[in-house]
Amino acid sequence: MSENTTVERTARESALLESVPNQLFIAGKWVDSTSGRAIHVQDPATGAVIKTIADAAVEDGAAALDAAVAAQDSWAATAPRVRGEILRRAFDLLQERKNDFALLMTLEMGKPLAEALGEVAYGGEFLRWFSEEAVRISGRYGSNPEGTGTMVVTQRPVGPCFLITPWNFPLAMATRKIAPALAAGCTVVVKPAALTPLTTLFFVRLLEDAGLPAGVVNVITTSTSGAVSDPIIADPRLRKLSFTGSTPVGQALIRQSAEGVLRTSMELGGNAPFVVFEDADLDKAVDGAIIAKFRNIGQACTAANRFIVHESIAEEFARRVTERVNVFPIGRGTEDGVVIGPLINDKAVAKADELVQDALGRGATLLTGGNAIAGEGSFYQPTVISGVRPGSDILREEIFGPVLAITPFTDEDDAVRIANDTEYGLVSYVFTQDLARGHRMIDRLQTGMMGLNVGVVSNAAAPFGGVKQSGLGREGGLEGIQEYLSTKYTLIPNS
Structure with a gap:
């Protein structure tokens, strides 16, 4: 400039x-x-x-x-x-x-x-x-x-x-x-x-x-x-x-x-699951993950909070999203090309970091990011962590920051169990090329909204809202x- x-x-x-x-x-x-x-x-x-x-x-x-x-x-x-x-x-x-x-x-x-x-x-x-x-x-x-x-x-x-x-x-x-x-x-x-x-x-x-x-x-x-x-x-x-x-x-x-x-x-509040099955179009799933997680710097109730990925593709999914996240331009939102702006305040930065450090302390792997950015403003590095373990705070609490947390699953029942294991139920995201499975997930996931092979669902012509403690x-x-x-x-x- x-x-x-x-x-x-x-x-x-x-x-x-x-x-x-x-x-x-x-x-x-x-x-x-x-x-x-x-x-x-x-x-x-x-x-x-x-x-x-x-x-x-x-x-x-x-x-x-x-x-x-x-x-x-x-x-x-x-x-x-x-x-x-x-x-x-x-x-x-x-x-x-x-x-x-x-x-x-x-x-x-x-x-x-x-x-x-x-x-x-x-x-x-x-x-x-x-x-x-x-x-x-x-x-x-x-x-x-x-x-x-x-x-x-x-x-x-x-x-x-x-x-x-x-x-x-x-x-x-x-x-x-x-x-x-x-x-x-x-x-x-x-x-x-x-x-x-x-x-x-x-x-x-x-x-x-x-x-x-x-x-x-x-x-x-x-x-x-x-x-x-x-x-x-x-x-x-x-x-x-x-x-x-x-x-x-x-x-x-x-x-x-x-x-x-x-x-x-x-x-x-929300605690949106983003479920990626082994038959998913991985390119579409990665594109969907990026927008579902990092839109608004992750500060959205509809932001994907828990990335539940089939164990057979979890490593490749993590590699691809990390590759994308590593090149995100960070800065003041008025600057050309910036993807990651500041979080709303220092308290939000501290909360995101607390969740990341808890997950790492329980055995998760840091793939990129994981720290506040020094200097003026309230910036946090866009972060990807994989292998998030059960019991981690990041699986229970809304992140509201640019942190993508991946946990593996074994089969459809396991994915549904993990996805529904929350008091929240605002939105869910599912990526699969199996139409029958997609319809089953519509019925089985306990959320008021769902995106099937898409990372954004909000639309003025659609009813926005959740179930359970999401509203x-x-x-x-x-x-x-x-x-x-x-x-x-x-x-x-x-x-």
Whole structure:
């Protein structure tokens, strides 16, 4: 990169960050926090503070919910076509501003710019998909079995929603929740992660430009999540909670939601098995492994966590993936060609290293990587380890880092046993050329989603979600809007 390019890019970054709001968005207005505190957002590639924004207090959360409640009736009464057209305008504006959104995500989260552009495309699809679903909310009409009356079944918006989004996909996790809520006629309060709040603030400005009425979407950024969220969840006017994050936090939120019998959607932790059978197309399996593991620097709930490879090909599979990993460019996500950017913070680096060292201490073999990278930023070497032994922490805990851990299996039953030996059940990946075996694995693996001979499954038109401790409900697809609708039955007598 030339010196002039570096200066130009730095100037662009500064201008973009300056254009991002630093206040809360409540009732259609940008307002200061009542706390007097601030959140300092850092670039994980350098550790430098890139922007200082408002840090909401309890009173700000209450004001945001007040605004959502006040706007609920009018938004629910807004014609579905109008709601859909606002979402469609938001989609169009996002395409126009895709480069700005991608750069902003790279700055605050660290992912390579090419991946950030991919997230803009993916996140935008939720706006487009649910703009179309807004006009397809349906019901039923017909005689009751006794012939004494007419049954009318309709679907209504559940009401004000509280949406809590994670740091790893700052745009897509926001659009995946906001779009179906708005399409269904619900107003929302959004609380983005304190580590990556800028993308959500930038996105709500886009929603303003798309013509969204005041109070329909409200955004509060806070470093005291529990203190601000608890009163919102306890408020009887709130009717829905959607959360993406860790299973322990999700469990706590479910317990809190029980008091008000809230509708909940929980997209929680994962421990995805990636099963490679002896008959797999190894080239495709390696390609799938690279994207399933190293997409978003491994910081995805859908990232393959346990590579379960038939013993007859485990050594060759390990050799091929190691060959690929050894040439990954590492650096700041804004640099051309970078594949591995920083992890979100030093804590994430320490966790990845702890899991690797535990596995090595139990007898696994290090093939490449295995260390934090010294210097500024929170970088960890892309790592491959093989021969991971039963009992290793890396087989039980979500890695959330660029570490590919291989364990061998003997036969199909052994593979299924290893794959299902977890409290999680979000997604699985299977590579085999035996169609009958593939169908058996669909039935036998205890996950809410599965990729058969493919390393990425996410799609706005498909239902995203898991079983067991990976969560409740689905996001995306035909099922996604149902999470924000309640069913009402009316009987009309014939006379």
